[in-house]
Amino acid sequence: MDNTFKALVINESTIGFTKEIKEKNLSELPKNDLLIKVSYSSINFKDALSASGNKGVTRKFPHIPGIDAVGTVAESNSKKFPIGSKVLVTGFDLGMNTWGGFGEYISIPEKWAVHLPAELTEKEAMSYGTAGLTAGLSVCQILQSSTVNSENGKVVVSGATGGVGSIAVSILAKIGFDVLAVSGKKENEYLINSLGAKEVINRNDFIEMYDSKPLAKPTFVAGIDTVGGAILSGMVKSTQYGGIVTCCGMTGSTEVNTSIFPFILRGVHLAGIDSVEASLSVRNLIWGKLSNEWKLSNLENIITEIGLEELPDKLDEILTGKAKGRYVLKH
Known part of the structure; x- marks a missing residue:
């Protein structure tokens, strides 16, 4: 050596x-x-x-x-x-x-x-990395909600061309969800054909549509936010009754200014996702899924x-x- x-x-x-x-x-x-x-x-x-x-x-x-x-x-x-x-x-x-x-x-x-995991090559493991672990934790969190299933509605994912967003979109599509991908880039073909998103919306259009009022039309069964700020606020406001939004990133903003109404009128849950200090048992659970039933092609x-x-x-x-x-x- x-x-x-x-x-x-x-x-x-x-x-x-x-x-x-x-x-x-x-x-x-x-x-x-x-x-x-x-x-x-x-x-x-x-x-x-x-x-x-x-x-x-x-x-x-x-x-x-x-x-x-x-x-x-x-x-x-x-x-x-x-x-x-x-x-x-x-x-x-x-x-x-x-x-x-x-x-x-x-x-x-x-x-x-x-x-x-025996089912993963070293390159595949790093194709996931922290982004994959974070995406997996986010998907796992929303699946624990009793109101979340693929028949109840769409899931919205922000930062969809980024590391966490790309993997989250792909996992959700693989397990049967229709996904609305939010992105600031003109990457519709990549998001739909390569990742499996059902629809794509520009982030500014999403903010205008869903964050302009204290409460938006209940559109999504769940959301995975990777950017923070107004996008996260818009997700919370447009989540259906009893739905859940996860928050794991700050590429857009470290702050969120939103309305209390989604929480007290719709029982919406906001869940923070931390992959840095996740326990080994949780890590092994997520890596097990990423290397088996959630493994991406x-x-x-x-x-x-x-x-x-x-x-x-x-x-x-x-x-x-x-x-x-x-x-x-x-x-």
């Missing part, structure tokens, strides 16, 4: 933050239960924030982002994960203040890892595989909202 590895390193200087591909030494990684040779990672909005120097995500620099990783255990102090085990890591502190999957090696506590339509050299530009794309689908990093 080499003592050095390549990584995308974010440095802080007097002129701001820079992204550089560098050689790092394994001795610079913290001592932990598992040393993992990373095969694939993927890019999430949180990675783009970290790479831009957002101190709310990453406090200390130099830093290696990457909140997702899959690979092989190279060194182990764990009976659960012996050397050679294929493992999957998403969330917790990986890529935030612990060096992450944009390096060829990571060092982590045992409790952050799960076994890679259209993953290749959602992902673009990239190398380390392409990573800086793709991070900028995600931060500015220009990305489509998922970027999977191959080491």
Whole structure:
């Protein structure tokens, strides 16, 4: 095993933050239960924030982002994960203040890892990554509502060309729901033919139609919001009696200003989705579904595989909202 590895390193200087591909030494990684040779990672909005120097995500620099990783255990102090085990890591502190999957090696506590499901390849696992886990948690949450089934009405999904949105649309279509996809991009063909959405609406039109009054026409049995702000408000206002809206993202806004009426007149539920600190039992449940009954046949339509050299530009794309689908990093 080499003592050095390549990584995308974010440095802080007097002129701001820079992204550089560098050689790092394994001795610079913290001592932990598992040393993992990373095969694939993927890019999430949180990675783009970290790479831009957002101190709310990453406090200390130099830093290696990457909140997702899959690979092989190279060194182990764990009976659960012996050397050679294929493992999957998403969330917790990986890529935030612990060096992450944009390096060829990571060092982590045992409790952050799960076994890679036998039904998934490493590339497939990172095609899902945190986005897939978050989408899966969102779908699981709405299915727990007694009023939600495919015969009762449509489900609306915002940020539908993004990572979480793309996978959520695809899962819902696979299990029989009609999906209205909300997007700021002109990607109707991609959303309908590649992901399985039934209809597409521009985000500004959605806001005008569903967020202009204290209560909108009860249209959707459920909603999955990935952006926040007025879109989330419009979803809540247009959800049917006893329906549910999940909230997991902030690419549009960190705030929501909405009406109390959907809650007190229709019994609408608003559920927050957190994939970072989800328990291992919940993670295993969702990964089990993603690798079996929810496994998508259209993953290749959602992902673009990239190398380390392409990573800086793709991070900028995600931060500015220009990305489509998922970027999977191959080491």
